[in-house]
Amino acid sequence: MSTLGKIKELKALRDSGDLTDEEFAQAKTRLLNEPPAATSLGWVYPLLIVVIVGLVFWVKPQKKPTTKPLNNDEGKSTQTNPTVKPQHTYYIFPDLIELAATNPEGKEWDIDDSGPDITYAIHLNDREIFTAPSKGKDNTVNEWGGMSQDLSLFNTSVSVEGIIKAALVSINAGDTLKFKVWDNDIAANDEAGEFTIMTTELKLGQTEWWCYGDTWNEDRDASRPDASRGLKRLRLRVIDSEKKAEFIASQLNLPLEKVNDMLKKLAP
Numbered sequence: 713m714s715t716l717g718k719i720k721e722l723k724a725l726r727d728s729g730d731l732t733d734e735e736f737a738q739a740k741t742r743l744l745n746e747p748p749a750a751t752s753l754g755w756v757y758p759l760l761i762v763v764i765v766g767l768v769f770w771v772k773p774q775k776k777p778t779t780k781p782l783n784n785d786e787g788k789s790t791q792t793n794p795t796v797k798p799q800h801t802y803y804i805f806p807d808l809i810e811l812a813a814t815n816p817e818g819k820e821w822d823i824d825d826s827g828p829d830i831t832y833a834i835h836l837n838d839r840e841i842f843t844a845p846s847k848g849k850d851n852t853v854n855e856w857g858g859m860s861q862d863l864s865l866f867n868t869s870v871s872v873e874g875i876i877k878a879a880l881v882s883i884n885a886g887d888t889l890k891f892k893v894w895d896n897d898i899a900a901n902d903e904a905g906e907f908t909i910m911t912t913e914l915k916l917g918q919t920e921w922w923c924y925g926d927t928w929n930e931d932r933d934a935s936r937p938d939a940s941r942g943l944k945r946l947r948l949r950v951i952d953s954e955k956k957a958e959f960i961a962s963q964l965n966l967p968l969e970k971v972n973d974m975l976k977k978l979a980p
């Protein structure tokens with residue numbers, strides 16, 4: 713019933729003597745002051761939505777100015793990964809190496825006109841600490857997963873370290889890591905090039921390095937031509953050695969719990 717209808721009803725009650733003039737006046741005031749429930753919900757909810765949506769859009773842009781300048785420093789589009797911690801150990805390997813169409817002398821990689829067979833070795837201060845677990849075949853680009861291809865290792869007594877195929881490196885000031893890359897040949901190998909980095913400058917996760925003459929650039933520099941000879945690109949992967957279960961889980965696309973159970977069986 714509308715407010716007006718209710719007032720009419722009250723008026724009738726007063727006229728018939730069921731309500732005194734005072735009671736009628738009080739009831740009428742109460743009626744007029746009480747906003748009807750249906751209409752209050754009708755406008756309160758849309759207003760709430762407007763306020764909440766407004767708040768979300770207002771809060772979001774507030775965050776941007778604090779994170780953006782960090783990434784825009786050198787005009788890089790990619791997110792800057794944190795660097796490694798000193799006195800901490802990491803698994804390190806190139807998960808991708810790309811060579812130019814010709815060798816450093818500007819000649820074909822292989823005389824049989826096939827592509828190069830990419831392989832690499834990692835040196836710590838000129839001492840070899842790791843060699844590629846597998847070689848590429850007749851291609852200017854090759855990838856490595858950082859893990860043993862043989863998943864049956866999980867069912868044997870091989871150690872956790874036997875599953876991860878990467879160099880284990882401790883971060884110490886002054887130490888240098890060198891990645892030597894070559895085309896594996898039956899007779900004499902063709903050197904492709906080298907990439908050198910201080911261990912303290914390594915960054916967690918993936919970092920892509922592009923070769924421009926004698927210098928290396930983090931990320932591709934579109935203003936310069938890509939290398940036309942030898943080593944062209946090397947993508948580094950750095951994993952916290954304490955996070956090996958997470959790494960294995962991500963590479964095998966398995967739930968972390970399952971990998972942890974598997975590793976418990978392997979760990980002494």
Ligand SMILES: [Ca+2]
Nearest residue numbers: 821822897902
């Ligand atoms: Ca060759």
Ligand SMILES: [Ca+2]
Nearest residue numbers: 822826827850
């Ligand atoms: Ca070949």
